[in-house]
Amino acid sequence: MATARRERYRKQTREEAKSVALAQLAESGTAGISVNAIAKAMGMTGPALYRYFASRDELLTELITDAYRDLAETLARAVADAAPADRFRAMARALRDWAKRQPDRYLLIYGTPVPGYQAPPETTEIAAGMMRTIFDACSSVGESGGATASVTPGVTAGAAARVAPSATASGEQPLTEVEAALARHLEGAGPWAPGEEPGGELKGRALRTWTRLHGVISLDVQGQFTGMGFDPSVLFEAELDALVRGG
């Protein structure tokens, strides 16, 4: 029973090690995380830490899943706390804020993977939960917002003219032919998230949302915009608006 003390201590030192590792990550990147250095910073010798983590890789993996979980929870909370009409924007901004506040953790999740690396099953679970959140945020985007313009299809011919939605549920934006093709292609895919699987159209919206937000955020946190003389948040808001507008 009193072994609980030991377990508490064990968990505590594990957390301390991960915390020190995060500090190292922030200032030297993934490659700068050293078991030896962490141990030294904690006041013990190198091999002692191997009582708590089987390998440097396990520590790294735990850092990743922790960050993943944290991000997923942050998004879920942002969606839950927002009014239905604001959910989408709240989710997107929460994502960006999280990434900007701790770039290294974002890159830990979405950065360059090691070729051989196999993500633990826990990771895919978290990813599925996050996809659920994105679904929820996306599904509430056109509803009762009143801010979306109903764009009537133009008369010009061509592949990009907006066509009537195939057979989807609620009253949403009309889709272009290519959007409809993507929706059809995604109809059978999945399952991507727990709970009921949405239709292809919503999956397409979610996928667009994910990739576009990641595009802006990842280039931003990697510093690819530095020296270009503009505020990335303006670009982000523009992309956000395009997503809302485009359904």
Place this chain on the structure above:
Amino acid sequence: MATARRERYRKQTREEAKSVALAQLAESGTAGISVNAIAKAMGMTGPALYRYFASRDELLTELITDAYRDLAETLARAVADAAPADRFRAMARALRDWAKRQPDRYLLIYGTPVPGYQAPPETTEIAAGMMRTIFDACSSVGESGGATASVTPGVTAGAAARVAPSATASGEQPLTEVEAALARHLEGAGPWAPGEEPGGELKGRALRTWTRLHGVISLDVQGQFTGMGFDPSVLFEAELDALVRGG
């Protein structure tokens, strides 16, 4: 004069080293590139390679700039070889093809950077040249294509209704308010590319293009789509279409 032999030999072994390094990169990631292992694979001892590269970092940097240059040239050629109406799609597809064919090199350019790492000035030059290519591809997107639909603004009020373009040059898509705001914000930014600097609207289009294509491509080459049961190229084409449509 006959020192040319030596120089040729020198260049040759440098190239061989980089080639071996690329092989290591493909199978073990950036961290798996080892000067010792490269030398051994070339039939010499470790320290010998330090006659050719001052440090492991210099080798890495050279790998990055090589990849960057290669990518930039590939895009430029794709744009140059395509008919004006196809330039945009040609550029985008060339980008994706290049990335899919050699994911590790793409991630070398756009992957997680080391926090302390300062890109050599040569890199920013190449980036500027590539931005020029993107500008060229984007500027020819609405012209004479005939495939873009002229979307008439809906009657519904709200921030997302399309408004008349501010004062831009050619006959292009009308902009939403947020797009116009982004264009205004980008008007003074730069210079991003050699040659004449385009207006804010074109800069906005280029930025959207860059971030959206990168969003799809990076998640794809990182394997984030694996197991989701859909073809990423369909998503890519849908995004491409949205970019063409949206100006």
Place this chain on the structure above:
DNA sequence: TGCTTCTGTGAGATCCTCTAACGAAACAAT
């Protein structure tokens, strides 16, 4: 009190990057 389990230490194996000193080869010039 003893017995067991957990925790930390020091030594060491094996890798890595990178420096330094030395032999050998190739080039240059008399």
Place this chain on the structure above:
DNA sequence: ATTGTTTCGTTAGAGGATCTCACAGAAGCA
């Protein structure tokens, strides 16, 4: 052809990394 110079590759080694192993304490349990 012989001499001098530059370059190349070697071995030796410093210093650091991950990780294993055997051993000394400490903590928990009887």
